[in-house]
Amino acid sequence: MHTDTERCVRAVQSKDARFDGWFYTAVLTTGIYCRPSCPAVPPKPAHMVFHPSAAACQQAGFRACKRCRPDTSPGSPEWNVRADLVARAMRLIADGVVDREGVTGLAARLGYSTRQIERQVRAELGAGPLALARAQRARTARLLAETTDLPMADVAFAAGFSSIRTFNDTVREVFALSPSELRTRAPKHAASGTPGVITLRLPFRAPLHPDNLFGHLAATAVPGVEEWRDGAYRRTLRLPYGHGIVALAPRPGHIACRLALSDPRDLTVAISRCRRLLDLDADPVAVDEQLRADPALTPLVDKAPGRRVPRTVDEAEFAVRAVLGQQVSTAAARTHAARLVTAHGTPVDDPEGGLTHLFPTPEELAALDTDALAMPRTRRTTLTTLVRRLADGGLRLGADSDWPETRAALLALPGFGPWTADVIAMRALGDPDAFLPTDLGVRRAADALGLPSTPSALTTRATAWRPWRAYAVQYLWATDSHPINVLPA
Structure with a gap:
């Protein structure tokens, strides 16, 4: 979509949140990149360039907007709709495969050469697998810095960085802030009450109708592995470095998420799997528009728009x-x-x-x-x-x-x-x-x-x-x- 300049400009000028995650707006005069719904005054169209990913913006020398925080946008729905090579690669990158196994491991899983993977991913995303994984590490680092009291050295390695220096340099380059400044500027959250628990918000594209989504998960919950407790769906997670327990609850405008991990290196993967479980990267407007065209389904869609497909973490x-x-x-x-x-x-x-x-x-x-x-x-x-x-x-x-x-x-x-x-x-x-x-x-x-x-x-x-x-x-x-x-x- 980022190649359709006219459509992107309209989305930015109307601050249309439906396009968050579809593309990113880089502003030539300020050197920052934003989500389409950024609340700041839209720049002149001549000052905008559009990129398909945050990683592409970062490679072009732009830093993340401190106001709209584009790194917290919902993921692109493209990767959940398609089954081609690039979409499968993006799902694996989100699951942390590049951090754990490198680009060679990613290519081996997909049955292609590293050169083919690099070429196709770069052609569509404007950045290669390593850059995309780096952008993901930066998001994880920000999340840990803002929502936990972990020492910064632990934040660095939990986010997947190989050294403290690389962690510091990446955070400064992407966010124009040091890791300690990220923590200082973050809104103060109430303590979770349980040591080691990370509390965060999972964004989604509106609308979202939670009844069948959480109802299905609760009604089919396996005792010992899943439960519905205090208004939240809770379950255990088997993760690459250990295990975790997550509690997910619907809230206006977001899903409240509480994660307890045996190893903080699993944070990125845990979030990715929870988003996939709840189908949070879907494009409900496109879905409902298509289904509403059938007169038999119109009343069902109008009554409860934004239904998601309850999926799985395993x-x-x-x-x-x-x-x-x-x-x-x-x-x-x-x-x-x-x-x-x-x-x-x-x-x-x-x-x-x-x-x-x-x-x-x-x-x-x-x-x-x-x-x-x-x-x-x-x-x-x-x-x-x-x-x-x-x-x-x-x-x-x-x-x-x-x-x-x-x-x-x-x-x-x-x-x-x-x-x-x-x-x-x-x-x-x-x-x-x-x-x-x-x-x-x-x-x-x-x-x-x-x-x-x-x-x-x-x-x-x-x-x-x-x-x-x-x-x-x-x-x-x-x-x-x-x-x-x-x-x-």
């Missing part, structure tokens, strides 16, 4: 839970999952609630005694085949997954039909166009709305909803009184 975990939920009630699926957690999950301490375990890994589940599973033999075979394929690397589910290829691989497994493959594509892989025409709730809603209720006919009708059919499913599900559609008290 793709393998969700795949296991999808199999456990085949042809059983929500309560039965939670019971099956809770038994696996108790028997095979890693114990954790939770001073603020009732969380007890991390969900077991595929490697831990590959050794389980299938005879102890209280489920039909065919489903046990489905489950054991899945976890073994995940454990030995024969099947990979992650931010870098190619949606069509992974769906085909899932359908090749015994016991995997279209519903299971598509619900994993929708909620674990993040495919915004995944559709569930055989789902009973979807078919009931379609029938009540006068839409075709047979899978083939409904799929044909849903062509007009593409590429947002996963969001259409949320609107259709919301016509039911199931607890997944109700924000818990």
Whole structure:
């Protein structure tokens, strides 16, 4: 979008927050870059240049605006809509792969050479993977400096910097402030009450309707791993350097987030996964505009605009839970999952609630005694085949997954039909166009709305909803009184 100068100028002049994260405005006369909705008086169009990423602005010599804080914008929705190489690379960069494995590790995961990755990412983002990871480290450093009392040396290494000098130089270059000045200028927040807990706000593009989003997570919560407590969804997180516990609660204009991490180096990854869980980088205006064009969906969208797709923080975990939920009630699926957690999950301490375990890994589940599973033999075979394929690397589910290829691989497994493959594509892989025409709730809603209720006919009708059919499913599900559609008290 940054190449459409006229459209970008209009967005800046109207201070349109919907475009935050889509592009960044660099001001030639001041040397700063801003989000489109910056509250400052818009510069003259002749003084504006537009970049596709904060990293591109930084490479061009611009520093972040101290007023609008462009580094806190929602992420670009492009990376959640597309499954091409650049989008998959951006999802992996957000998950910290470059910091942990370098550009060579990023390229190896994607199956391309480092030169191909560099060229394609730079062509679209205006900066290479290293620069994008550097910008992400700067954001993390700012967040830690402003919201914690960690010593600056700990902030530097937790944000992913290799040295104190690099940390200091980067922060000064990006923000025109020293790390200590960032901390001094930050608004004072009330103490969390628990040592080591980081409190922050997760931004999103309005509107956001939280009922089905948090209702689904709360209604399907696995005891010990997830819970709804004091108006917040809480769960344990398995992270690259350790583990964490997060509490997420809807608030006007943001999601309140409380993170307790065993290793602060996991902060960037934890935030990225929480944003993905709640689908916070979606573009609800584009989604709702497309769905509202169908007269059958218009009243549903108008009643509760901004529905999101509840996703996951762990793709393998969700795949296991999808199999456990085949042809059983929500309560039965939670019971099956809770038994696996108790028997095979890693114990954790939770001073603020009732969380007890991390969900077991595929490697831990590959050794389980299938005879102890209280489920039909065919489903046990489905489950054991899945976890073994995940454990030995024969099947990979992650931010870098190619949606069509992974769906085909899932359908090749015994016991995997279209519903299971598509619900994993929708909620674990993040495919915004995944559709569930055989789902009973979807078919009931379609029938009540006068839409075709047979899978083939409904799929044909849903062509007009593409590429947002996963969001259409949320609107259709919301016509039911199931607890997944109700924000818990």
